[in-house]
Amino acid sequence: MPSVCFYFQVHQPKRIKKYPIFSIGKDHNYFNDNSDTDLNNERVFKKVANKCYLPTNNLILSLLKKYPEFKVSYSLSGIFLEQAEEYCPEVLRSFYQLAQTGQVEFLAETYYHSLACLYCEDEFKTQVNMHKKLIKEFFNLEPRVFRNTELIYNNNIAKFAKDMGFEAVLTEGVDDILGWRSPNFVYKPKGTNIKLLLKNYRLSDDIAFRFSSRDWEEWPLTAEKFASWISAYNGNGEVINLFMDYETFGEHQWEDTGIFHFLEKLPEEILKHKDNNFKTPSEVASSFYPKDDIDVTRHISWADVERDLSAWRSNAMQYAALDKLYSLKNAVFKTKDKDIIADWRRLQTSDHFYYMCTKWFADGDVHKYFNPYQTPYDAFICYMNVLNDLKLRIQQA
Amino acid sequence: MKVLMFGWELPPKNSGGLGVACFNLAKALGRSAKILFVLPKVLEVKKENFDILFANTNIKVKTVNSSLFSYATCRQYSKNILKINLNGFYGSTLFEEVARYGKLAKKIAEEEKFDIIHAHDWLSFLAGIEAKRISKKPLVVHVHATEFDRTGGQGVNPVVYQIEKRGMEEADKVIAVSNLTKKIIVEKYNIDENKVKVVYNAHEEKEIKKHKKLLKDVFLKPIVIFVGRITIQKGPDYFLEAAKKCLEYDKNIMFVMAGSGDMQNQIMQKAAFLGIADNFLFSGFLRGEDLERLYQSADLFVMPSLSEPFGLTVLEAIQNGTPVLISKQTGVGENLVHCLKTDFWDTEDMAAKILSVIKYKELRNCLLENSKKDLKKFSWLKAAGQCLDIYKKLLQK
Structure with missing residues (x-):
C-alpha cells in the first residue's frame, strides 16, 4: 500500500458557433462552425486528438502491456464519443484497444456532461442510462462506478448513484468536507451505503496544473520524485486517487514540457516500491472498508479554487440561461421531435455555462484559457439566441 | 521637482x-x-x-x-x-x-x-x-x-x-x-x-450624482448613445449604419449622438435619407450634468472609433452606470475585460450586440456590475x- 487509482476525464463539448440575433428563426445548425477558431468543433477535436488522445492512448497501451499490474480508468462523455465517431474514428479504435486489455475501467457519467442533477432528476437518470448504453455499445463494458459532471457531488447524488446500482462515486477531496481526515482512504456518504473515492487534489494538481510551472519549487517534476511522494503514504493511506483531465497529457501540458516522458516512467517508479500497486475505482471500492461517514449537504465539485458550483452558476447570465433551458423541458418532449430533443440536450453540456463565467480573479486565467469565446458575454449572447431559435422550433413543431 | x-x-x-x-x-x-x-x-x-x-x-x-x-x-x-x-x-x-x-x-x-x-x-x-x-x-x-x-x-x-x-x-x-x-x-x-x-x-474619481428627469423617462424605450466628435476618427457613420440595422429588426429603440464635428451635416442628412430620423437624434456637444444625464439614460454606450488612442468617455459611461460596446481599435479596451467589443467596420456584429444588450437584461446587468470593477484598474x-x-x-x- 498505497494503491494508486488513476481516473482520466475525457470530454469535448459541442461548442455553439457565433450565432447572432439575426440568425434566430433562420439557422437551426448551432454546432457547425467551420472557421479556424476554437469554436470549430471538428478542428478542436482533431487538434486535441493529435496532441493528446492518440499519442497518450498509444503510450498507455504500451505501458499496460509492459506492466500487467498497471491499471487506469476513464470517463468518456457521450458527447465526446459522438464527436470521436464523427470526426476521428481512430480515437474510438484506440480506446477500444485499451478496453480490450482488461486493465482499464470505464466509468459512468451523464451522456451530455450536463448539470441535469441540479435541475431534473428524471433527465439526470435518462442521461446516465444513455451513457451506460453507449459504453456497452462501443466497448461491451458495464460501468460500475459513477462520476458526475466535474465531480459535482452531495449526499443526494450519492443516493442517486446507489439507486442506479453503482458501487462507488468519485468526487473532490474538498478540505472543509474532510476536516482532519485524509482523502487517501475510502469513505461512505452519510445515509447511503456506497463507497466514496476522493481526489487527492494536491498530488493530482501537481501533475495536471503545476507540472510545467517553473515558479514551482518542485520543478522539474520527475517520475522518481513523484513516486517517492506516493510511497511516503505507506502506512498512513490506502489509496491515492489521481483524478485529472486527460487533456493534461499533450494539450494542457505540451509535449515539450516532458509530460509524456514523465508518464512513461511513472508506473516503473511507482512499482519499484513493492508495497505500491495500481487499482481501478471498482477495485478500490471492493478492496477497502469505508473509514468514516462523509456528510456533504452543499454541492461540491473539482472546479476552480472554490470547488463548488460557481464556475457554472455564479452570475445572472448563467442562472438565466440554465433556467430558460430547463423551463423548455416539457415543451421539448411534447414535440416528440428527435432533433429538437437532441439539440436541447446538447445545450445542457456544462461547458456552455462555464464559458459565461465572469469570475476573472484567481481562476480568471484558467477560464480565459478554456474559453473559445472572446468574453463570457459573447458566450451568453450566442447561447441565448440559440435557445430562442429552439423555442421557435418547438412552437412550430 | x-x-x-x-x-x-x-x-x-x-x-x-x-x-x-x-x-x-x-x-x-x-x-x-x-x-x-x-x-x-x-x-x-x-x-x-x-x-x-x-x-x-x-x-x-x-x-x-x-x-x-x-x-x-x-x-x-x-x-x-x-x-x-x-x-x-x-x-x-x-x-x-x-x-x-x-x-x-x-x-x-x-x-x-x-x-x-x-x-x-x-x-x-x-x-x-x-x-x-x-x-x-x-x-x-x-x-x-x-x-x-x-x-x-x-x-x-x-x-x-x-x-x-x-x-x-x-x-x-x-x-x-x-x-x-x-x-x-x-x-x-x-x-x-x-x-x-x-x-x-x-476617469475622475468622484461621487456621481443620480439625476432625475432623464431622457429615458421621456422616450420610454431603450436608448443607445454615441458620445464624441462627429468626425471620421470616431466612426459616426458606422454607428449610423448599425442603428439602421437595429431599427430594421426592432423599431423600439432610440439612438442619440452627442457631439459636434465636421461630419455632423453629412450624418444628419444620411439619417434622414435612410428614413430613421425619428429614432436617431442629435443632442449637440454636451458637458457636465447634461452629459451625465445622457449617460444615465442610456442602455448602452457605443464607441465605434476607427482608431481611438484611449477613449476617456468609455470610463465616464461606466462610471455613470452604462455598459459599453467599443471597437477593438480602442486603447482603453486593452485594460477592460467586462465590455463588448466589435470591429468598427462590422456593423452587422455591432447591431447584433446592441440588440442583444437590449433583449437580455441579464447581459446588461452583468456587464454593468462587473465593468465597475474594471474601473478600479484606472x-x-x-x-x-x-x-x-x-x-x-x-x-x-
Whole structure:
C-alpha cells in the first residue's frame, strides 16, 4: 500500500458557433462552425486528438502491456464519443484497444456532461442510462462506478448513484468536507451505503496544473520524485486517487514540457516500491472498508479554487440561461421531435455555462484559457439566441 | 521637482478628452511635484483664474497669447483666425501659429526654473523642443493621439506628421496612452519601442450624482448613445449604419449622438435619407450634468472609433452606470475585460450586440456590475506615479 487509482476525464463539448440575433428563426445548425477558431468543433477535436488522445492512448497501451499490474480508468462523455465517431474514428479504435486489455475501467457519467442533477432528476437518470448504453455499445463494458459532471457531488447524488446500482462515486477531496481526515482512504456518504473515492487534489494538481510551472519549487517534476511522494503514504493511506483531465497529457501540458516522458516512467517508479500497486475505482471500492461517514449537504465539485458550483452558476447570465433551458423541458418532449430533443440536450453540456463565467480573479486565467469565446458575454449572447431559435422550433413543431 | 508642462486646453473650455486628461494628470502630479502649466490662449477681456481651477499652490498656470485651439485642422484654423486676427498678430496659418507658440516657449524657458519638460500632443511639441534646446533639460512628449488616429489613416498631413515625429525623436521619453498608440509610434514613426512607455489615462474619481428627469423617462424605450466628435476618427457613420440595422429588426429603440464635428451635416442628412430620423437624434456637444444625464439614460454606450488612442468617455459611461460596446481599435479596451467589443467596420456584429444588450437584461446587468470593477484598474494617481518614475529615471542619467 498505497494503491494508486488513476481516473482520466475525457470530454469535448459541442461548442455553439457565433450565432447572432439575426440568425434566430433562420439557422437551426448551432454546432457547425467551420472557421479556424476554437469554436470549430471538428478542428478542436482533431487538434486535441493529435496532441493528446492518440499519442497518450498509444503510450498507455504500451505501458499496460509492459506492466500487467498497471491499471487506469476513464470517463468518456457521450458527447465526446459522438464527436470521436464523427470526426476521428481512430480515437474510438484506440480506446477500444485499451478496453480490450482488461486493465482499464470505464466509468459512468451523464451522456451530455450536463448539470441535469441540479435541475431534473428524471433527465439526470435518462442521461446516465444513455451513457451506460453507449459504453456497452462501443466497448461491451458495464460501468460500475459513477462520476458526475466535474465531480459535482452531495449526499443526494450519492443516493442517486446507489439507486442506479453503482458501487462507488468519485468526487473532490474538498478540505472543509474532510476536516482532519485524509482523502487517501475510502469513505461512505452519510445515509447511503456506497463507497466514496476522493481526489487527492494536491498530488493530482501537481501533475495536471503545476507540472510545467517553473515558479514551482518542485520543478522539474520527475517520475522518481513523484513516486517517492506516493510511497511516503505507506502506512498512513490506502489509496491515492489521481483524478485529472486527460487533456493534461499533450494539450494542457505540451509535449515539450516532458509530460509524456514523465508518464512513461511513472508506473516503473511507482512499482519499484513493492508495497505500491495500481487499482481501478471498482477495485478500490471492493478492496477497502469505508473509514468514516462523509456528510456533504452543499454541492461540491473539482472546479476552480472554490470547488463548488460557481464556475457554472455564479452570475445572472448563467442562472438565466440554465433556467430558460430547463423551463423548455416539457415543451421539448411534447414535440416528440428527435432533433429538437437532441439539440436541447446538447445545450445542457456544462461547458456552455462555464464559458459565461465572469469570475476573472484567481481562476480568471484558467477560464480565459478554456474559453473559445472572446468574453463570457459573447458566450451568453450566442447561447441565448440559440435557445430562442429552439423555442421557435418547438412552437412550430 | 518642478515640471514645465505644455498643453493646449483645460476644462471647462475643453473641446474633448485631451483637456480633461491634461487637467487630471496635472492635478494628480501636483501632489508631489511643482507644475508650471503653459497654455496657448487668445487674450480675452475676462481672465480665467486657473489657480482656482486647480486649487493647489503647487500648480501654476501660465497662458501664452496664442490662437491655437484643440483638434484644430488647417481649414478650421484659417476660418477661425479671420475672426480674431484683426491686426495680424497671430500666425495666419495653423503651422505658423504652432511655430510661433514654439518661439514663445523660448522666453519661458529662459525665465523659469524647472527640472523637466512635459509636452502634450503635437501642437505643443515644438514648444517642448525649444524649451529643451534652451534649458538642456530632459523632454517627455505625451502622445494622446497621432495624425493617423485623427485622420482614420487617410490623408495624413505631412507637416503634422513631421512635427509629431520630430517631437518623438527629440524627446528623451515618449508616453503613449495605450499599447495601440505605442504600436503606431513604433511602426509609423520609427521610434525605438524601449523609448515609449504606456501610461493609461483614467476617469475622475468622484461621487456621481443620480439625476432625475432623464431622457429615458421621456422616450420610454431603450436608448443607445454615441458620445464624441462627429468626425471620421470616431466612426459616426458606422454607428449610423448599425442603428439602421437595429431599427430594421426592432423599431423600439432610440439612438442619440452627442457631439459636434465636421461630419455632423453629412450624418444628419444620411439619417434622414435612410428614413430613421425619428429614432436617431442629435443632442449637440454636451458637458457636465447634461452629459451625465445622457449617460444615465442610456442602455448602452457605443464607441465605434476607427482608431481611438484611449477613449476617456468609455470610463465616464461606466462610471455613470452604462455598459459599453467599443471597437477593438480602442486603447482603453486593452485594460477592460467586462465590455463588448466589435470591429468598427462590422456593423452587422455591432447591431447584433446592441440588440442583444437590449433583449437580455441579464447581459446588461452583468456587464454593468462587473465593468465597475474594471474601473478600479484606472487611476490618475497611478498615472501620475508612472510619470514621476519616468522623470526620476531621466534625471538620474
